[in-house]
Amino acid sequence: MMKKERHVLSITVENYSGTLSKVAGLFTRRGYNIDTLNVAETMDPGISRITVTVTGDEEVLEQITKQLNKLINVIKIIDLTAKQSILREFMFLKINCNKENRSEIIQLATVFKGKTVDVAAKSITIEVTGDEEKNNAFIELMRPYGIIEIVRTGLTAIERG
Amino acid sequence: MKLKVSEAVIACLELEGVDTVFGHPGGAVLPIYEALRTSNIQHVLVKNEQSSAHMANGYGRAKDSVGVCLATSGPGATNLITGIATAYMDSIPLIAITGQVNSKKIGTDLFQEADVIGSTEPFTKNNYLIKNKNDIPRVFKEAFHIANTGRKGPVLIDIPRDIQDEIIDFEYPETVEIRGYKPTLSGHSRQIAKAVKKINEATQPIICVGGGIGSANCREELYDFVMKTKIPVVCTLMGVDSFPNDSEYFAGLLGSHGYPFVNDAMNKADLIIVIGARFTDRSTAVISGKNTHQHIVHIDIDPAEIGKNIKTQTPIVGDARLILEELSQNDYSLDIKKWTDNIKYSRKTYMEETLSKVWPLEGTNPFRLIKAVSDYSTGKSLLTSDVGQNQIWASHYYIANQERRYLTSGGLAPMGYSLPAAIGARFALRDDTKVTSVMGEGGFQMLMGELALVKEYNLDIKVIILNNNRLGMVRELQLHAYNKNSFHGVDIAFNPDFMKLAEAYGIKGYQIRNDDDISDVLSQAYASDEPCFIECIVHPDFPTMPNGRWE
Numbered sequence: 001m002m003k004k005e006r007h008v009l010s011i012t013v014e015n016y017s018g019t020l021s022k023v024a025g026l027f028t029r030r031g032y033n034i035d036t037l038n039v040a041e042t043m044d045p046g047i048s049r050i051t052v053t054v055t056g057d058e059e060v061l062e063q064i065t066k067q068l069n070k071l072i073n074v075i076k077i078i079d080l081t082a083k084q085s086i087l088r089e090f091m092f093l094k095i096n097c098n099k100e101n102r103s104e105i106i107q108l109a110t111v112f113k114g115k116t117v118d119v120a121a122k123s124i125t126i127e128v129t130g131d132e133e134k135n136n137a138f139i140e141l142m143r144p145y146g147i148i149e150i151v152r153t154g155l156t157a158i159e160r161g
Numbered sequence: 162m163k164l165k166v167s168e169a170v171i172a173c174l175e176l177e178g179v180d181t182v183f184g185h186p187g188g189a190v191l192p193i194y195e196a197l198r199t200s201n202i203q204h205v206l207v208k209n210e211q212s213s214a215h216m217a218n219g220y221g222r223a224k225d226s227v228g229v230c231l232a233t234s235g236p237g238a239t240n241l242i243t244g245i246a247t248a249y250m251d252s253i254p255l256i257a258i259t260g261q262v263n264s265k266k267i268g269t270d271l272f273q274e275a276d277v278i279g280s281t282e283p284f285t286k287n288n289y290l291i292k293n294k295n296d297i298p299r300v301f302k303e304a305f306h307i308a309n310t311g312r313k314g315p316v317l318i319d320i321p322r323d324i325q326d327e328i329i330d331f332e333y334p335e336t337v338e339i340r341g342y343k344p345t346l347s348g349h350s351r352q353i354a355k356a357v358k359k360i361n362e363a364t365q366p367i368i369c370v371g372g373g374i375g376s377a378n379c380r381e382e383l384y385d386f387v388m389k390t391k392i393p394v395v396c397t398l399m400g401v402d403s404f405p406n407d408s409e410y411f412a413g414l415l416g417s418h419g420y421p422f423v424n425d426a427m428n429k430a431d432l433i434i435v436i437g438a439r440f441t442d443r444s445t446a447v448i449s450g451k452n453t454h455q456h457i458v459h460i461d462i463d464p465a466e467i468g469k470n471i472k473t474q475t476p477i478v479g480d481a482r483l484i485l486e487e488l489s490q491n492d493y494s495l496d497i498k499k500w501t502d503n504i505k506y507s508r509k510t511y512m513e514e515t516l517s518k519v520w521p522l523e524g525t526n527p528f529r530l531i532k533a534v535s536d537y538s539t540g541k542s543l544l545t546s547d548v549g550q551n552q553i554w555a556s557h558y559y560i561a562n563q564e565r566r567y568l569t570s571g572g573l574a575p576m577g578y579s580l581p582a583a584i585g586a587r588f589a590l591r592d593d594t595k596v597t598s599v600m601g602e603g604g605f606q607m608l609m610g611e612l613a614l615v616k617e618y619n620l621d622i623k624v625i626i627l628n629n630n631r632l633g634m635v636r637e638l639q640l641h642a643y644n645k646n647s648f649h650g651v652d653i654a655f656n657p658d659f660m661k662l663a664e665a666y667g668i669k670g671y672q673i674r675n676d677d678d679i680s681d682v683l684s685q686a687y688a689s690d691e692p693c694f695i696e697c698i699v700h701p702d703f704p705t706m707p708n709g710r711w712e
Contacts, residue, residue: 022282029283062468070463071287071341072286074341
């Protein structure tokens with residue numbers, strides 16, 4: 001058995017309609033689950049970057065990468081699992097709160113470099129940016145207060161240097 | 162030059178050298194048909210859109226070029242899908258043009274609307290929905306380039322009805338620039354050197370070829386390489402006509418329905434050079450990959466095929482022709498005569514034994530029939546087969562070579578492929594090539610409406626159906642999976658009178674009831690340059706493989 005590992009694929013594609021569907025469809029059709037996915041333009045408006053995180057063994061990942069490379073609109077694929085890259089995810093957390101514990105929550109958020117973006121009578125919304133581990137830790141920390149909603153973007157990544 | 166988009170479409174086809182389009186009209190392609198009417202391109206009206214893709218497939222394969230099919234939106238396009246998927250699995254270049262509903266109304270479920278782009282995504286090499294009228298020349302230039310380079314395949318262009326009427330400044334681009342599409346052509350020199358070394362070290366080498374030899378158009382380069390190394394050649398269904406079947410170095414078909422001695426040789430080989438073959442389950446059913454003594458060199462234009470199904474020690478990505486040329490430039494000193502002679506002897510014995518074996522079954526012996534078809538279609542010839550028992554019989558006993566092509570679908574393998582593929586091939590080969598289409602009566606009836614085209618254009622095709630009133634191969638699968646009491650859904654309880662059917666289509670019909678009729682019928686059929694329809698009666702218990710089993 002091959003070891004299942006988390007991979008972050010940074011895929012640059014030509015910005016034509018239908019490209020995202022072709023890329024995403026390929027994962028589904030080959031029986032591969034996408035954990036997270038995000039897409040945006042690069043500095044060249046004709047080119048977009050799709051960042052996908054997937055879990056699987058090397059052999060399947062190699063096949064997926066080769067199949068992705070065959071898509072005409074895919075320009076380049078980089079596997080960013082290596083240590084030489086910076087991974088970040090942005091998330092919103094809406095948490096139950098009241099007058100008594102509001103400042104406590106804000107304080108904890110500050111430790112995670114979180115920002116309070118909305119306060120209501122019975123809830124508070126905080127934004128946090130970080131790698132998945134940090135974000136997961138913050139979620140666990142907030143769980144006892146009662147999380148109303150989590151909105152995560154999924155990872156995006158860049159190579160160092 | 163100002164042109165309507167519909168006229169621009171036809172102009173693009175003309176500039177790409179297209180002379181025949183297989184299609185079926187409909188509301189969403191009216192402007193294209195109007196432009197087609199006044200062009201020099203011949204339009205062949207099919208009875209079912211699926212056939213138009215198979216015809217374009219056969220046309221492209223016979224001519225080593227790109228076939229074009231044309232259909233309307235919705236049902237026209239969905240009918241094409243089987244044909245497109247066939248071309249995709251077999252890596253056959255094809256351009257499919259479909260009409261689409263009004264661009265401003267796409268997605269509102271109009272009459273005859275279907276998401277063709279979405280539904281053909283998994284089996285087109287690329288597809289385009291035209292949203293901007295000015296994209297037409299670029300898209301067509303790209304489509305032909307993509308379809309016919311690298312690992313070849315079908316490309317679909319979906320054009321909304323309203324855009325077809327718009328006016329553009331037409332200028333056809335001379336070059337193509339696609340950032341994400343640059344197939345590797347020349348093989349890695351270090352890997353080639355490694356392959357040469359392995360070849361020289363081998364004691365029991367074998368070459369396994371697939372459809373890639375035909376698509377890279379390198380039958381001669383393969384021949385030169387084999388003549389230099391004297392390594393025996395085995396093939397997949399798609400590779401049958403890659404190498405002269407009458408050469409002493411040709412072993413034959415491998416895989417689940419391959420020759421037993423070929424599979425045996427594959428297992429014993431210490432070096433397997435795979436060229437342009439996918440090495441799919443059907444071919445590798447016999448080689449488990451447990452043979453650790455084997456060294457595998459895999460040459461393919463598609464890096465995704467290498468290492469996909471079988472572990473490869475020496476991968477060489479690139480164009481088979483260039484790589485074979487480079488391989489042939491090296492010196493070889495193999496000492497494999499015993500190995501080669503053994504395979505040669507096995508083939509000779511096998512062919513003699515299976516052809517002379519007497520069966521206690523009434524009707525025609527299909528092995529002998531195909532052998533006779535091969536013998537009577539002398540000279541330049543092209544044979545298409547369907548899927549099922551007929552496909553295996555044809556690929557075993559038809560003698561193919563550079564001038565005698567064998568067209569079948571080894572990948573998707575749809576029933577009904579044979580007749581339209583032969584029609585397409587006949588349109589491509591307007592010379593004295595003898596074109597024969599072999600199929601079962603089940604496959605024939607899937608797309609038999611196309612028989613009308615044979616008459617309409619007086620196409621010299623010998624249409625041969627092997628009639629056992631059964632879906633023979635499925636029946637045999639049931640027999641082996643369960644037992645002889647488990648046949649279900651495989652008896653064709655009613656078949657038309659095929660001789661009357663041929664007569665109804667105005668085509669001369671012959672019946673071969675048993676082996677005694679073979680030479681009479683075939684000599685008459687091939688002496689004439691008229692189409693004919695030949696029904697061969699085959700006993701339902703006639704097995705696919707002469708030994709009644711497969712691996």
